[in-house]
Amino acid sequence: MDKFTYQYPVRQHFGKGCAESAIKEEMKQVGKNVLLAYGGGSLKRTGLYETLMDWLHECGKNVVDFGGILPNPTYDKVQEGAQLVRKYGIDFILAVGGGSVIDCCKIVSAQARLGEDIWDMQYTRHQFPTEFVPMGAVVTASGTGAEQNNGAVITHTAKKLKQPLVGAYHSFAILDSDLTKTLPMKQVVSGAFDTLSHCMETYMGRPQGDNLADEINEAVMRNVIKNLRALIANPDDDFARGELMWDSALAENSLLKLGKQTDFQCHMLEHAVGAYTDCNHGQGLAVIHPTLYRHLLSEGKEKLARMAERVWNVKGNTTEQTAALGIDALESFIREIGLPTRWSEMGITDETVLRAAADTCLLMPGCCKQFTRDELFEVLKEKL
Structure with a gap:
């Protein structure tokens, strides 16, 4: 095997029915202004959105919505999220969904702290971000493992490119299989x-x-x-x-x-x-x-x-x-x-x-x- 230095950075909360206690435990430790990121509408149709809002309000959080993150998340959506983070002084990003939502938020977390374009930074200057808005993930669609690492795949529509970018690691990941049951x-x-x-x-x-x-x-x-x-x-x-x-x-x-x-x-x-x-x-x-x-x-x-x-x-x-x-x-x-x-x-x-x-x-x-x-x-x- 090749040489390696290994750190397991993401705290895992795994198990059927663990979501409520784990989310409340984690959210009590973060800042007051939370960006709640999610996908195309299933979160609201299943009632999970209201449940999450109740839990976040119980923890005393101000919540800003960042919905509509579709499969194959785009560079434009990343910029939209970064603008929300700056506008509302977001302290913490909570990504709720599958790989697309989570990947988008990793790059939002980085872009919001940058004074330059993250795509150009990584693909033109070959440098990577070092400062991030803290974030966590609640997985509702497993498969990508996106909550486990700091890599993301973003589509730059104007350039006709879908490529990896480096973003933030999550502070924690909630892996409750009950949350995947409404998935087709x-x-x-x-x-x-x-x-x-x-x-x-x-x-x-x-x-x-x-x-x-x-x-x-x-x-x-x-x-x-x-x-x-x-x-x-x-x-x-x-x-x-x-x-x-x-x-x-x-x-x-x-x-x-x-x-x-x-x-x-x-x-x-x-x-x-x-x-x-x-x-x-x-x-x-x-x-x-x-x-x-x-x-x-x-x-x-x-x-x-x-x-x-x-x-x-x-x-x-x-x-x-x-x-x-x-x-x-x-x-x-x-x-x-x-x-x-x-x-x-x-x-x-x-x-x-x-x-x-x-x-x-x-x-x-x-x-x-x-x-x-x-x-x-x-x-x-x-x-x-």
Whole structure:
């Protein structure tokens, strides 16, 4: 394993029914003016908005609304949030939702304390923010693990780019599986596949030899597969719901990445497609993963074969055959859980969009193969 220095910065409150006591405990320790950030309206439809407002008022907080954060959060929405923070003297940001809300707030937290544009700071001057508005997260849609780290993915609509930015870590994260029960199953499935993708992308990164991080990763991947099947079969399975929530956290809290370079070429490619199409993240990953891994068979067969045996429980007569059977098992699982395997199933039929995505996506050095843009275009085009 490579050298590392490790700190687990985010305080976790995990468990069914833990939200009320945990939120009240945490909010009593923060400043008076709170920005309540949330998504497109489900928070109010389910009654959780009123409940949260009651809890915050009990803690003596002045609450400023920051709603309407949609999937694939935008640079413009970040600027809107930063303006609210400055205008109302916000002391603390409470992000309530899934990865999109949480990612948006991480960058709001940083932008509000900057005297310059955060996109230019990171992509032109290659510098990163060091001061942030304190924040916490209440997770209502698991899968991204966004509450566990300081990375975010933001869409810059004017630039036609969807790329990572560095923002704030949360002071705490509330992981109460009861809060995910109103989420449609298709979103649960998409989120769980994002978790599986995080695991696979970390697993396929260098170094390729046996190491503890990868062995833990294999257990998390098996757990995602088992519990997603269980939850689809019985949406009232609270145990499976909680397991998937913790799987999501483990996949992105750096534990599986210790000593690893990681890969994440599938993610960067999906982000690029999303910048042009606003497609669902988990669905896009489901289309990309099997095809990209088939393009890795020559260079990555040893690791793909190990994943095939230890995660998918399949074995062929040769290493390459075992690797291929594992990719087939992954694609079969994608079909089993109802995710798309072709772009046309997502309404994406324009080859020029895929060409543009391949030409603008970030190229990742941690993969066992360094893809060219033409190769990435072939990966995308094969699934039209």
